[in-house]
Amino acid sequence: MSGRRVLLTGGSGFIGRHCIADLQARGYEVHSTTTGSAGVSDGVHWHHTDLLKDGQAAALLADVRPDSLLHLAWYAEHGKFWQALENLDWVRASIALLRAFIAGGGRRAVFAGSCAEYDWADGHCREDSTPLRPQGLYGVSKHAFHLIAEEAARRNGISCAWGRIFFLYGPDEQPGRLVPLMIRSQLHGERAACSGAELQRDYMYVTDVASALVALLDSPLEGAVNIGSGQATLIRAMTDHITTKCGHPELVDFPVREAAQKDAPLVVADTGRLGGELHWTPRVSLDQGLDLAIDWWRQNGAHD
Amino acid sequence: MSGRRVLLTGGSGFIGRHCIADLQARGYEVHSTTTGSAGVSDGVHWHHTDLLKDGQAAALLADVRPDSLLHLAWYAEHGKFWQALENLDWVRASIALLRAFIAGGGRRAVFAGSCAEYDWADGHCREDSTPLRPQGLYGVSKHAFHLIAEEAARRNGISCAWGRIFFLYGPDEQPGRLVPLMIRSQLHGERAACSGAELQRDYMYVTDVASALVALLDSPLEGAVNIGSGQATLIRAMTDHITTKCGHPELVDFPVREAAQKDAPLVVADTGRLGGELHWTPRVSLDQGLDLAIDWWRQNGAHD
Known part of the structure; x- marks a missing residue:
């Protein structure tokens, strides 16, 4: 399977940077976009391309002509991405990328979807039976692009899968997100509030998320595939692990708040496709x- | 209600040209985009803007700053639009337009949807109960943009309705479409084939379609609203009317073909919203x- 060339978007991002070694191990020649400084990974062809700028995707794809596409780049600013109008810009950018990939003779594409596409009332989210009820402009934008990508791919001979990513954490995460917030406040010896301690979520370590997405790309699976551990984790249990390890459980408050739409008690991935069809399991x-x-x-x- | 300013996209198009007088009669100052020659309508502010070119929508909206938007422009080439990749370009253009309308302080928007968004197995299409099963890249693209437009509008204080246009006909229609095909072959004394004679569709004259869209814009209705007559018309009955009038019924063949997805026996609009809520009826x-x-x-x- 040598000679395969992949374009990875967001290759210097939170998930993307961990895809590179996995892609190379599977024999892909890796090309990646970045708008900042190139990542440090050896052997990657970095392209300084701003996918939000009109015409740049077309120019890049005409140059690189990848047969595979792993599209992870999106707006992800913590606290803002859920309703931000930047989601609209990323739908436009993603459509332009898809159009250019089709024009360049692309064969296989995997896109990053989200558990935010599901109706969380179900708790246990399964690709073929859980109703979709996309949440926020983020969930709606991802879902809308998925509909377009599936249909356009199918009509143009491209094999296409849609990885619905659940909750994740790992090194170099945005500091305002739950796990780094807890860890950093512990390391600083500062008080922190952990809301939603009673909720259960499907959390997976970021390198496993990256590994699952690469395995999905390197497979013939089509359609939506949940990218999650299949395990429900109590937010409280995560916090307790961190505070026990760091030594300051007394510094965490657990405020009671009014339940919002996002506060479904349980959100966990059914991993029948990821485990049963793709035969992938987290490490x-x-x-x-x-x-x-x-x-x-x-x-x-800790002191940034 | 004077002082209202509307941006009409596709104002020189098949439907759009008939919206202008209705908009003016309701007190709108009409601005319209065109990529070709300006229409002949008096008192319209024509803007030579190509919405498919990046940045042009933003520049136009910053200049005109309309409080109302009636967005009709889309790719509509007969025989091609159903699966054409140009649908992707129009999703991108429509999102850019919406983004610019939000940024410019827009208040009220109506977009052109399609009966192709519905599952035609139901026959009778009702906005709140007929399942959606968008057909072709055209139907999928319209549906995907609808999801984005509704959510983005709602989150940004814009009142928004989505007119699902059924079948239509009228002067200066693309010659390959059914009605002009039948009329022109009759006027030329040429043979023509009318397939699908046994199907029933909801056909409305183009000026009524335009009038309904303008009435919808000039109302507080939100969400999807069918733009149709509510009457099921047998294709055969339309053809018979034309051939009787033109005098050559013997020149039309009615070939039997294999039923395709598009060949649902009945597709008719429920007009409960258009008639009952908007109080609009065709003329x-x-x-x-x-x-x-x-x-x-x-x-x-006839001799073009």
Whole structure:
């Protein structure tokens, strides 16, 4: 299977950077877009391309002509992405990318979807039976692009899968998100509030998310595929692991708040497709992943 | 209600040109985009803007700053639009337009949807109960943009309705479409084939379609609203009216073909919202409309 060339978008991002070695191990020649400084990974062809700028995707694809596409780039600013109008810009950018991939003779594409596409009332989210009820402009935009991508791919001879990513955490995560917030406040000896402690979510370590997406790309599976661990994790249990490890459980408050739409008690991936069809399983347990994240913040930025 | 300013896209198009007088009669200052020659309507502010070119919608909206938007422009080439990749370009263009309308302080928007968004197995299409099963890249693209437009509008204080246009006909229609095909072959004394004669469709004269869209814009109705007559018309009955009027019924063949997805026996609009909530009813009967179309082709282009 040598000679395959993949375009990875967002290759210097939170998930994307961990896809590179997996892609190379599977024999892909990796091309990646970045708008900032190139990542440090060896052997990657970095392209300084701003996918939000009209014409840049077309120019890049005409140059690289990848047979495979792993499209992860999107607006993901913590606290803003859920309703941000930037989601509209990324739908436009993603359509332009897809159009250019079709024009360039692309064969296989995997796109990053989200558990935010599902109706969370169901708790257990299964690709073929859980109703869709996309949440926020983020969920709606992802869902809308999925509809377009599936139909356009199918009509143009491209094999296409849609990875619905659940909750994730790992090194170099945006500091305002739950796991780094807890870890950093512990390392600083500061008080922190953990709301939603009673909720259960499907959390997976970021390298496993990356590995699953690459495995999906390197398979013939089509349609939506959940990218999750299949395990429900109590937010409280994650926090407890972190505070026990860091030594300051007394610094965490658990405020009671009014339940919002996002506060479904349980959101967990059914992994029948990921495990049963793709035969992929996560390698990093929750405890291992949290320990790795704690170590990373100890070494890299508790004091940023 | 004076002082209202509307941007009409596709104002020189098949439907759009008939919206202008209705908009003016309701007190709108009409601005319209065109990529070709300006229409002949008096008092319209024409803007030579190509919405498919990046940045042009933003520049136009920053200049005009309309409070109302009636967006009709889309790719509509007969025989191609159903699966054409140009649908992707129009989703991108429509999102850019919406983004610019939000940024410019827009208040009220109506977009052109399609009966192709419905599952035609139901026959009778009702906005709140007929399942959606968008057909072709055209139907999928319209549906996907609808999802985005509704959510983005709602989150940004814009009142928004989505007119699902059924079947239509009228003067200056693309010659390959059913009604002009039948009329022109009759006027030329040529043989023509009418497939699908046994199907029933909801046909409305183009000026009524335009009038309904303008009435919808000038109302507080939100969400999807069918733009149709509510009457099921047998294709055979339309053809018979034309051939009787033109005098050559013997020149039409009715080939039997294999039923395709598009060949649902009945597709008709439920007009509970259009009639019951908007209190709008069509003015032109099918017989009147066909006579007007025949007259138009007699005068304007039977020999093109």
